[in-house]
Amino acid sequence: MTVESTAARGKPRRAAAQRTAAKKTGTKQAAKTAAAPGTAQAGQSAQAPEMVQLLTPEGERVEHPDYAVETTPGQLRDLYRDMVLTRRFDAEATALQRQGELGLWPSLLGQEAAQIGSGRALRDSDYVFPTYREHGVAWCRGVDPTLLLGMFRGVNHGGWDPNSNNFHLYTIVIGAQTLHATGYAMGVAKDGADTAVVAYFGDGASSQGDVAEAFTFAAVYNAPVVFFCQNNQWAISEPIERQTRVPLYQRAAGYGFPGIRVDGNDVLAVLAVTRAAAEHARTGQGPTLVEAFTYRMGAHTTSDDPTRYRDKEELAAWEGKDPILRLRRLLERESAADEAFFADLDAESDALAKRVRESIRTMPDPDGMAMFEHTYADGHTLVDEERAQYATYLASFADHEGN
Amino acid sequence: MTVESTAARGKPRRAAAQRTAAKKTGTKQAAKTAAAPGTAQAGQSAQAPEMVQLLTPEGERVEHPDYAVETTPGQLRDLYRDMVLTRRFDAEATALQRQGELGLWPSLLGQEAAQIGSGRALRDSDYVFPTYREHGVAWCRGVDPTLLLGMFRGVNHGGWDPNSNNFHLYTIVIGAQTLHATGYAMGVAKDGADTAVVAYFGDGASSQGDVAEAFTFAAVYNAPVVFFCQNNQWAISEPIERQTRVPLYQRAAGYGFPGIRVDGNDVLAVLAVTRAAAEHARTGQGPTLVEAFTYRMGAHTTSDDPTRYRDKEELAAWEGKDPILRLRRLLERESAADEAFFADLDAESDALAKRVRESIRTMPDPDGMAMFEHTYADGHTLVDEERAQYATYLASFADHEGN
Amino acid sequence: MAAEKMALAKALTSSLRTALDSDPKVLVMGEDVGKLGGVFRVTDGLQKDFGEERVIDTPLAESGIIGTAIGLALRGYRPVAEIQFDGFVFPAYDQIVTQLAKMHARSLGTVKLPVVIRIPYGGGIGAVEHHSESPESLFAHVAGLKIVTPSDASDAFWMLRQAIECDDPVIFLEPKARYWEKGEVDPSGIPGPLHAARVVREGRDLTLAAYGPSVKTCLAAAAAAEEDGTSLEVLDLRSVSPIDFDAIQRSVERTRRLVVVHEAPVFFGSGAEVAARITERCFYHLEAPVLRVGGFHAPYPPARLEEEYLPGLDRVLDSVDRALAY
Amino acid sequence: MAAEKMALAKALTSSLRTALDSDPKVLVMGEDVGKLGGVFRVTDGLQKDFGEERVIDTPLAESGIIGTAIGLALRGYRPVAEIQFDGFVFPAYDQIVTQLAKMHARSLGTVKLPVVIRIPYGGGIGAVEHHSESPESLFAHVAGLKIVTPSDASDAFWMLRQAIECDDPVIFLEPKARYWEKGEVDPSGIPGPLHAARVVREGRDLTLAAYGPSVKTCLAAAAAAEEDGTSLEVLDLRSVSPIDFDAIQRSVERTRRLVVVHEAPVFFGSGAEVAARITERCFYHLEAPVLRVGGFHAPYPPARLEEEYLPGLDRVLDSVDRALAY
Numbered sequence A, B: 001m002t003v004e005s006t007a008a009r010g011k012p013r014r015a016a017a018q019r020t021a022a023k024k025t026g027t028k029q030a031a032k033t034a035a036a037p038g039t040a041q042a043g044q045s046a047q048a049p050e051m052v053q054l055l056t057p058e059g060e061r062v063e064h065p066d067y068a069v070e071t072t073p074g075q076l077r078d079l080y081r082d083m084v085l086t087r088r089f090d091a092e093a094t095a096l097q098r099q100g101e102l103g104l105w106p107s108l109l110g111q112e113a114a115q116i117g118s119g120r121a122l123r124d125s126d127y128v129f130p131t132y133r134e135h136g137v138a139w140c141r142g143v144d145p146t147l148l149l150g151m152f153r154g155v156n157h158g159g160w161d162p163n164s165n166n167f168h169l170y171t172i173v174i175g176a177q178t179l180h181a182t183g184y185a186m187g188v189a190k191d192g193a194d195t196a197v198v199a200y201f202g203d204g205a206s207s208q209g210d211v212a213e214a215f216t217f218a219a220v221y222n223a224p225v226v227f228f229c230q231n232n233q234w235a236i237s238e239p240i241e242r243q244t245r246v247p248l249y250q251r252a253a254g255y256g257f258p259g260i261r262v263d264g265n266d267v268l269a270v271l272a273v274t275r276a277a278a279e280h281a282r283t284g285q286g287p288t289l290v291e292a293f294t295y296r297m298g299a300h301t302t303s304d305d306p307t308r309y310r311d312k313e314e315l316a317a318w319e320g321k322d323p324i325l326r327l328r329r330l331l332e333r334e335s336a337a338d339e340a341f342f343a344d345l346d347a348e349s350d351a352l353a354k355r356v357r358e359s360i361r362t363m364p365d366p367d368g369m370a371m372f373e374h375t376y377a378d379g380h381t382l383v384d385e386e387r388a389q390y391a392t393y394l395a396s397f398a399d400h401e402g403n
Numbered sequence C, D: 001m002a003a004e005k006m007a008l009a010k011a012l013t014s015s016l017r018t019a020l021d022s023d024p025k026v027l028v029m030g031e032d033v034g035k036l037g038g039v040f041r042v043t044d045g046l047q048k049d050f051g052e053e054r055v056i057d058t059p060l061a062e063s064g065i066i067g068t069a070i071g072l073a074l075r076g077y078r079p080v081a082e083i084q085f086d087g088f089v090f091p092a093y094d095q096i097v098t099q100l101a102k103m104h105a106r107s108l109g110t111v112k113l114p115v116v117i118r119i120p121y122g123g124g125i126g127a128v129e130h131h132s133e134s135p136e137s138l139f140a141h142v143a144g145l146k147i148v149t150p151s152d153a154s155d156a157f158w159m160l161r162q163a164i165e166c167d168d169p170v171i172f173l174e175p176k177a178r179y180w181e182k183g184e185v186d187p188s189g190i191p192g193p194l195h196a197a198r199v200v201r202e203g204r205d206l207t208l209a210a211y212g213p214s215v216k217t218c219l220a221a222a223a224a225a226e227e228d229g230t231s232l233e234v235l236d237l238r239s240v241s242p243i244d245f246d247a248i249q250r251s252v253e254r255t256r257r258l259v260v261v262h263e264a265p266v267f268f269g270s271g272a273e274v275a276a277r278i279t280e281r282c283f284y285h286l287e288a289p290v291l292r293v294g295g296f297h298a299p300y301p302p303a304r305l306e307e308e309y310l311p312g313l314d315r316v317l318d319s320v321d322r323a324l325a326y
C-alpha cells in the first residue's frame, strides 16, 4: 500500500525545555497474443467464454445455462442494503482520512457487488482470508466496521479476533494469505469438515509466486479453497496487462482445477458463482478460481493519485456498470422496494456514518508499553529485559518532572 | 541436492603434536480430476493432445502433422555419438564419486535425448541456463566435461566461464535460474538480437514460485525464452503427482503462451520441438514451455537410494523406452552406421572416460587464500581485513614450525 | 522407554515419533519426508506409522511449505516443517519474517502459531553450495521467532519436544555434521528450560561460548588447552533467540575472558550480539575484549576449502591465545 | 548543472536521470515506477523521457524483479530495481541472498552483477504495517552485497551514482522519513569514496555513530547536549557493508565513548557489530562500553506507537548520559 501519512503525530516525550526534537504501459508486443509454434496447443484459449452475468448494467435479469439464483424481493433488498451501507462506510472512512483521523484508507468503491455477492454466498462456518480491501466481506461476516479502522489509524495492526467471525486479519504483503488459506483448507480436509475457505486477492497479486504455490498446494491436496480474485483492472498504477496477457481465470486450468470469470459488478452472478464454488469445496471437489471482473472506481488508497496514470473515459465507462445502480434498477423494475425502504436505508446509512465518526474520535491510543506485548505467546527473556529497561527509562522522566 | 558426502577430507592444519582435532504419497482425492462447478470452464483439458513423437521406442520413424526433422545418416550418427559419449561421461563421473574423487554426482542417465535433442537445436549465439543435471546440454555447448566436475569435487562452485559457451553456471537453488533466463531474454529483446534463451528446469521445480514468476515476466514482456522442463517423473523421492495433477505443459496456456509435450526420450522429436520453440523466440513471438516427458533412470544423486520409494517395475518399463537404444535401432534399421562406427565410438568413449579420470586426479585443490577472492568485483575493506588477519594467522604456524 | 544411546539424528526421529504419538494435532511436512524419510532419514518410518495425512510430502516450494504450515496452525494443527538444507530456507523467508513471526503480535495475541521449522545447518560434510550454511543471524534479528539448536542427542530429543510444545514459532537448527554423533537419551528424564545455556565443561581462565556444531569443537579446544595448562570453560548456548545472557555473564564474571565461536560469518553474527551485550554487562570484569571466531565475509566456500573457512580447533585456540595475551 | 537546493527524493530522481543519460545500459525497474513515478515520485518523469524500454513497470512480484534484474545484468545491463517499501523486499530475499550476492564468487569472477536495489526504509511516517522497517542487518550478514544509505540530498545524489557505477550488487537504502529534507546538491562536485564514514559534527566527549534517518536525530541530540555543556561528535557511517571501522576508531580514540544509533532492532543489529569490533580495536581507549540505541525486539509497532519505538532524541540522550556516567 502506498502511504505518505498525514496522520497527526505525537510530541517528543522529554519535558526538559532545552531539549526539543525536530522531531497502460505495455512494452512492445507485450499484449500480443502469441501463436503456437506449429500446433493447436496454443497458450491462448481462442474461445474464451463470456463471463457469467445474471443482471445487466441496465438492471435486467438474464439467464445463464449453468448459474441461477432464486431471490425473493426481501433478499434483493438485503443485498442492496449491504452494498449501500458498505459504500457509505467506505466513503466515511475516506472522509476520516482526509480529516486526519486515519493515516490511510484503501477504498472498495466499485467492488461492492464482488464483495457482498461473495461474502453472502458463505456460511458462518466457512473461513475467509482477506487482503486489505475487503471491507464489504468483513461486513457480511459480521465484523463491526469500526474495528477495521484501527490499523489505518495506526492504533493496531488488526483489531478484530479472526476466530470470532472466521474472518482473518487483513494481510498487506501481497499474496501471502493465499497460502494461509490453502493450509487452513488442508486442515479442514483433515478434519473432514464441510467448510469452504475463501482466499481473496487482487489482479496484481496474481503475479506473486506465493499465489502460484497456493494453486499448486491446493490442487495437489485437493484443498477446499475458493481463490477469489477481484480483478479491478489496476494494481496501483499498473493495468492488468502488466500482470497477464490472457484472462486470469484461465490460469486455474494449468494447475488442474476450474476457473471461471464472473461479472464482478453483478451481485447476483457473484453470489451464484461463489455459492457453487464454495459448495464444490465443501463437497470434497477441491479448489476453484473465481475471477470477479470489476473495477476500482477510486484511487488505490487515499495516498494515490490515479489521474497520473489513467483516463477519465475509462472511469466513466465503468460508472455505467455501477454495481449498486444496477441492483437499484432491478428493485425498481420489479417493484421490490418502496420509497420507505430507500428512505429508511438513507437514515440507516447516516446513522452508520455517525457511529463510525464517533467511534474513531473516541478510539484510544495504545499505551506505550503495548509494544512489549504479544511478540511471543510463551514469553522471551529479551522482551522482558527491554520492557523493564524501558519502564526504568520512562520512570526517569517522572523523577525529573517530579523534582 | 542430497549430499552426505564421502569425499576425502583434509587434516587439521595445526602442527603442534598435542593439539589434534579431533511414491505415491497422494492424500485422498489428490489425483482426482475435479469437475467444473457447473460449466465447461473445467481445469482439466479433456482432450490433452498426445506428446510429439518422431521415433518410437522400437526405432521406427513416425510422422507428426506439425513437426519434422530431415536427417542425413551423418546427423543421426552425430546425435547417437553425443548421447553415447554423454552417457559414458556420466557413468564415469558416478564411478569417480564411488571412488571418493567426487563428493556427489547427479546422473542424467535416461535423459540423454532430452538434453542432446534440445542442446543440438540451438545456435552458438543462443544462451542456456541449466539446472545441475544438464551435462548433456553442456556437451552440446562445447563445455569441456571435465570442467563440470569441479563443483562436485568441491574445488569450486562452478568451473567454467559462462560467457565462453553461452552456458550459464549450474544453479542448485531450484527454479531460480528461470528468472535469470527471463531477464537475460528481456535484455536480448532490448538489444534486438535474434537469440533464444533456454531455461532448463525439472518437474519438481515447476512448483516453485520463481518459475511461475518467470512465466509471468516472460509473457508480459514477450521475452524470447524457451522454458524447457525435463519431466523425469521424480523430484528426489516425490512423484510428479506431488507437484501437479494435470500435465505440466498445460500450465503455459494460463500464462498466455504455448506449451507442448514432447517425448523426451526421442531425440528427433526433442530436436524438432526445441528448434521450433527457439525459432519462435528468435522471431519475436515470445516464450514457449516445452515439457520433455522422460525418466530419471538412476538415483537422484549418488547420495540417494531410490529403492526406498520406487518400484523396479517402473524402471523396467522405462528401460524399454531408452533414448539411446531407440536411436541405435533406427541407425541399424536404416543402415546409417556400420560396425566400424560403433567400434570407433566405443574407443572414443573409453578415451573420454580415461581423460576424465586423469583430469580429476590431477585437479588441484584450491589454495586456502582463494576464500578471499571474488566475493566482490570492486573490493570490500572487511574482506581485505580478514584476508590480512588470516594470512597473519597462517604465518604464525610457519613461525612455529620454523622454530 | 528406557535410556538409550543413539545418534543425534535418531534422537530427533524418536522425538518426532513421541510428539506424533502424544498429540494428534502434530504434523510433519516437507520435501521427501515420507517414504524416503528425509535426505538425512530424520523422518524415517514416520509416514509408514502415522500415515500420509500426518507425515506429508509437499510440493517442491518452501514458501508454500511455510505458508500452508501457518494456515494449518491457524486451523489448530502443530506443523513441524522440514527445510531440506539451510540454503533452501530463503524462498520461505518472506512467509517466516512477515507472516509467521508477526501474526501473533498482529492479532494482539488472539492467534497462536505453534510452527516448528527444522533446518539441518552448518558445514563440514563436504557438500556442494547452499548445503553448509548457518543462517541463524538472519532469523535472530527478527522478533517473533525463537531459535534453538541442540549439540547432542539428549538435547536433540528434548529440545525438539519442547519446541513442538511451544506456542511460538521456533526455528530448530540441526547441526548436520553432528547427526551421527551418539549420546545417551533418557525419554523418562525431565528436561531443563528450552532457552537456558548449559556449562558443558567448567574452567577458570576463559569462557568459550558456542552452540550447535561448534560445541564439540570447543570441547576439543578445551581439552587441547588443558594440556597447555589453560583451563577453558565451555558454554553451550543452546538458544540463539533468546540468548541466555545471564549464564554467559555468570561465567564471564568468573573467567573474565570470553571467546564466541560459531560457523556463521562473524560480521553481524551472534558473536557480535554476545560481545556487545556482555561487554555492556561485564565492562569492569573483562580483562580482554570479547573475541569472535567464525566464518569469513565470503560465501561458504567449496568443500575443499571448508576446513579453512570453519572455526576449527586451531582458530579457536589462536583466539584463546590472543584473549589471554591481554 | 549548477549547484541547487533540493529535497532528498528529488536528488535521487536527478541522480537516476543523469545515470540514464550517461549510460544506455542503465535501466530503472520496479512496481509503479513508470507513469506514477513510484509511490514516492522518485522516478517521476523518467519513463516519459527515457521510454518504457528503460524505465520499466514490472509485474507485482519482487522475486521476479530481482531475478530478472540478475538476468539483465548478465546480459550487460545495469538495472536499478526499486522495491516499493522495506517490508516488501523479502519475497526477493532468496534471489538476493543465494543468487545476486553469490554469483560473482560462484563464477570465480567471470560474471559481474552491477545491480542496485533501491529500498525506501525506516519509520516515522505514520504508515501501516511493513512500511517502516529497517532491514539492513538482514543483508549485511550476507557476503557479496554492499549496503549504503545516504542521510542528505548531496549524498543521495552522489551515492546513488556511485552505486550504479559499482560492479557489485548494492542495496541502496533510502531514508524515507528524510525524502522531503532539502539540501544543496552540486552535480559538478567530486564525491568522496562511497563507503567512507563522515564526521558531520565534531565533538570531544562522546561519539554518536548513525546512518540514514538517524543522522538527523543525532545532530539534534548533539545540539541539545551542547546546551548542557556536552560535546558530542556525530559520525554518519553512510555504509553498512563495509563499515568504515577506521573512521569510528579514529573518533573513539579521541572521544573514548561511543553510542551507536539506528532504527533497526538492537538485537543482532548494526550496533552489535560496531560495538564488538570497536571494543576489540579500542579496548584500552574506551571509558565506557559501547551503548546501542535502536528498535526493540518487537515487530515495528502501529504508527501511534512509533515515537516510542524509534530511537528519538530523548532515548539517544539517555544513552549518552549512561555512557558519560562510566
Ligand SMILES: Cc1ncc(C[n+]2csc(CCOP(=O)(O)OP(=O)(O)O)c2C)c(N)n1
Binding pocket: A001, A002, A133, A172, A173, A174, A201, A202, A203, A204, A205, A206, A232, A234, A235, A236, A296, A300, D031, D060, D062, D084, D088, D091
Ligand atoms: C509483496 C508486496 N509488494 C508490494 C506491495 C505494495 N502494494 C500494495 S497494494 C499493491 C497493488 C495491489 O494490486 P492488486 O493485487 O491488484 O490489489 P488491489 O489493490 O487492486 O485491490 C502494491 C504493489 C505490497 N503490499 N506487498
Ligand SMILES: Cc1ncc(C[n+]2csc(CCOP(=O)(O)OP(=O)(O)O)c2C)c(N)n1
Binding pocket: B001, B002, B133, B172, B173, B174, B201, B202, B203, B204, B205, B206, B232, B234, B235, B236, B296, B300, C031, C060, C062, C084, C088, C091
Ligand atoms: C529451493 C530448493 N529446495 C530444495 C532443494 C533440494 N533439492 C535438490 S534437487 C531436488 C529435486 C528436484 O527435482 P526436479 O526439479 O524434478 O529436478 P530433477 O532433480 O528431477 O532433475 C530437491 C528437492 C534445492 N536444491 N533447492
Ligand SMILES: [Mg+2]
Binding pocket: A202, A203, A204, A230, A231, A232, A233, A234, A235, A236
Ligand atoms: Mg487490482
Ligand SMILES: [Mg+2]
Binding pocket: B202, B203, B204, B230, B231, B232, B233, B234, B235, B236
Ligand atoms: Mg524431476
